[in-house]
Amino acid sequence: MGTIDVAVLDQDAHGIPAAEYAEILDRRLPEHEVRLAATPDEHRRYLREATVVAGRNIDAKEVSTAENLRLFACNSAGVDHLPLDAFAEQGVAVTNASGVHGPNIAEHVLGSVLTFTRRLDEGRRRQQRREWRRFQSFTELAGSTVTVVGLGAIGEAVVERFEGFDVETVGVRHTVAKGGPTDEVVGYGDLPDVLPKTDVLVLACPLTETTEGLIGTAELEGLPTDAIIVNIARGGVIETPALVDAIRSNAIHGAALDVTDPEPLPSDHDLWGFENVFITPHVAGHTPKYWERRADVLVENLERITETGEYEGLRNQVL
Template sequence: MTSKTLVVNTDLSHHLLSAIRSAAPDWKVVASKDSKSIQEDLEQAEIVLHWKSAAANTLLQNNNQLKWVQAWSAGVDSLPLSGLQQKDVMLTSANGVHAFPISETIFAMILGLTRKIHTYVRQQQEKNWHNGGLELEIHQKTIGIIGTGAIGQETAKIAKAFGMKTLGVRHSGKLVNDFDGMYQTEQLEQVLSQSDFVVITLPLTKETTHLFGKEQFRQMKDTAFLINIGRGEIVDEEALIQALRNKELAGAGLDVFETEPLPADNPLWEMDNVIVTPHTAGATEHYTERVVKEIFIPNLRYYLLNGIPQKNVVDYKKGY
């Protein structure tokens, strides 16, 4: 009997690869980040861990065995969702592995902006001894978290340590732990008008594209800060730039942008009240370990018993 094929389209450490092989002992498990060198295996793969654009044509056009793809990222908007759906391929995301590093980045930005750390770094380079207008605290303030998945929940949990009031926005409006209030998307204005910090942790979908524009920035306090670690296209970047110039917002911490890399002539680079990071909020020393051990292997074991994965299954209609 010919064994089924599982392709890991990246290089893994020996212990992680061994753990996958132990979970699927009767399967042929192939691992390589070079899609060309494993093209024949990709054509026969029933399961693929780590979608790569270099392998897209092979998987979508030449593979009739493919049943499940485990994405390497939480966001799947860059994958050919319609093509995978047409082939009836199940897709799972890496949602959940980012909760610790991204929540840390969110508070690094909030604290950096309020305690003027970004200002002091610039002044240090200039050897300029000045208080930089330092006055703000985050204790007892209100934080609005737009998107209450794993990242949003971890952010709310940390916010509670600062005595902050936590407001969330989610489709259902159902309250979850560490939130003082929960609102539905159509009630977004109520959250924006109350919040001292607005944090976007949403995935990119048709519904969330340019969810934040001129009107939303006008609804926010002019003393409020915007933090976006979701996707750049959720924010109308030109509207954000104008809002910052017009002092409709106090500042912004941005890890994602409509165009990446952020063009050198983009005004956000030089704004004193903006922190720019290069889409690295989710980077962590534990990323690979978490994807494989906390998501993929449990999903693999469930798949081998039930024919479907269990965790983080993407709803193609929702786009996440």
């Protein structure tokens, strides 16, 4: 198979320009044509012309007009927002970015937890005040229990990075029989049983009918009052009003939120006002190496397509 026309849509999953990704692909795919759709006109034209499109958002109408499209390389791990029926009707293969977010997001989780336990935010505040006044850390991780909800690539990467901290780990997943890297694996139905012993609750699951509103008033009340919640899943996994109430009443120690519901979080939302809530604007996955890992998937798949001429059996293929 000869040259493949690859179009990169300009906006990444959260509105971040994809120029760097296009440059990486252009460098690593010299035998193919890589074009960045940087304007609305280019977006429409490249969708009509390209054989492979890399991006996150595309609607059913766009799929129907993409005459040459054979592969949509989704930039996110989740594909529930995509018109999969339209892709199937057009015979377009779809891949996702599962696995590329593990190292970067896991480091974000660890950084958030250490900020809480070592009170690094308080140290920063005292530095800004030029105040040499000692303070005690909140706790130590050693001997604590970390519960990770969702044992996909991200959840497993989180568990791996906690291994050196002498903690007990509990994994929560749909199919307990699959096991996992944690000391204990339980199903979603058993989550209430493990919450009372959970010091750090990490949410790393997809947003589904099962996980939407998974952490509500009852679950927050089930946690110890010194528990920390880190959400790098989706905002809807936590019932936001219940979380606000829990923070306000000191029912938990604090929360680190890279995702929120609603998102973006309105500037007048109550969550902004708490010193023990760390908010980042859905950027846990965005590091320079993330772009390279994302390119790894597409480069590998294009090599396979070039060799076989088939759009089947691709890495991370979901359709």
